[in-house]
Amino acid sequence: MSSSQKLVVLGSINADHILTLEHFPHPGQTLTGQNYQVAFGGKGANQAVAAGRSGANISFIACVGEDDIGHRIKAQLEKDRIDTHAVSHIKDQSTGVALIFVNKMAENCIGICAGANACLSPEYVQQHADLIRAAQALLLQLETPIPSIIEAAKIAHQSSVKVVLNPAPARELPEELLHLVDIITPNETEALSLTGVIIHDEKDAAEAASVLHGKGIKTVVITMGSRGVWLSENGQGQLVSGFKVNAIDTIAAGDTFNGAFVTALLEGKSALEAARFANAAAAIAVTRSGGQPSVPWREEIDAFLATK
Ligand code: RIB
Numbered sequence: 271m272s273s274s275q276k277l278v279v280l281g282s283i284n285a286d287h288i289l290t291l292e293h294f295p296h297p298g299q300t301l302t303g304q305n306y307q308v309a310f311g312g313k314g315a316n317q318a319v320a321a322g323r324s325g326a327n328i329s330f331i332a333c334v335g336e337d338d339i340g341h342r343i344k345a346q347l348e349k350d351r352i353d354t355h356a357v358s359h360i361k362d363q364s365t366g367v368a369l370i371f372v373n374k375m376a377e378n379c380i381g382i383c384a385g386a387n388a389c390l391s392p393e394y395v396q397q398h399a400d401l402i403r404a405a406q407a408l409l410l411q412l413e414t415p416i417p418s419i420i421e422a423a424k425i426a427h428q429s430s431v432k433v434v435l436n437p438a439p440a441r442e443l444p445e446e447l448l449h450l451v452d453i454i455t456p457n458e459t460e461a462l463s464l465t466g467v468i469i470h471d472e473k474d475a476a477e478a479a480s481v482l483h484g485k486g487i488k489t490v491v492i493t494m495g496s497r498g499v500w501l502s503e504n505g506q507g508q509l510v511s512g513f514k515v516n517a518i519d520t521i522a523a524g525d526t527f528n529g530a531f532v533t534a535l536l537e538g539k540s541a542l543e544a545a546r547f548a549n550a551a552a553a554i555a556v557t558r559s560g561g562q563p564s565v566p567w568r569e570e571i572d573a574f575l576a577t578k
Contacts, residue, residue, distance in 0.1 A: 283315040286308065286309045495520075519556065519560065
């Protein structure tokens with residue numbers, strides 16, 4: 271299945287070096303871990319892969335290094351049904367890297383070296399402006415330079431292309447960017463840094479959503495881990511429950527949600543149906559290890575939902 275509606279994802283590509291530990295090391299402590307693996311990741315690439323595998327008609331705007339892993343990542347993106355003509359190898363740069371610890375609670379902590387992702391400049395975005403203008407939705411995250419994200423959002427907004435922002439990793443954002451956003455999808459930590467509201471329950475989620483609506487954002491989706499998501503459209507909020515699964519690794523769970531959610535919206539599903547579809551995709555992802563290796567294909571999501 272492939273939607274006729276076009277999606278553009280703009281964002282990061284990383285090589286993830288993942289190590290599983292009993293617990294995160296304390297300062298000064300060295301721990302021996304298990305299951306070391308290098309997997310393809312990066313929030314932008316993970317979301318693009320989630321969209322590609324769940325059936326979107328998708329192009330990706332990104333930068334990788336002029337190195338072996340950059341070439342292998344780009345080849346894999348093509349196998350994941352993504353148009354990569356706007357994914358460039360940057361001379362004298364290495365592909366972005368993420369160093370990731372996973373603990374036995376399936377939580378992770380991540381350190382990033384931007385590498386070629388830092389070269390995704392406003393000029394680079396301008397070179398691919400027509401791709402954005404021809405789309406129905408643009409999906410953005412925050413692992414590439416903010417001026418370029420604003421540039422892309424402006425191009426989209428001027429052409430009535432829906433701007434979807436996954437504000438990850440958490441940081442404060444200029445109002446200029448938030449005013450261009452149609453749909454925002456923070457997790458609880460990201461919602462706190464954008465709104466100042468600590469989210470313990472649905473009432474807090476509604477309050478955080480209302481702050482974001484106050485900035486002109488029509489649809490707010492706050493992801494709350496295994497509880498599911500708080501979906502608020504023009505101030506009308508509801509919890510869309512998550513699916514209970516045995517989680518072993520939550521890397522890329524949020525990315526999987528975002529890619530699948532936008533794909534479903536572009537197929538004409540309501541935000542509620544799209545959130546349920548994306549909750550299913552994320553539930554499958556957390557039962558597997560790694561970033562992109564954990565992202566499910568459409569057939570797997572449909573089969574999972576058919577059992578619910
Ligand atoms: O969201 C998960 C991603 O965050 C990882 O794949 C890692 O690359 C970091 O960007």
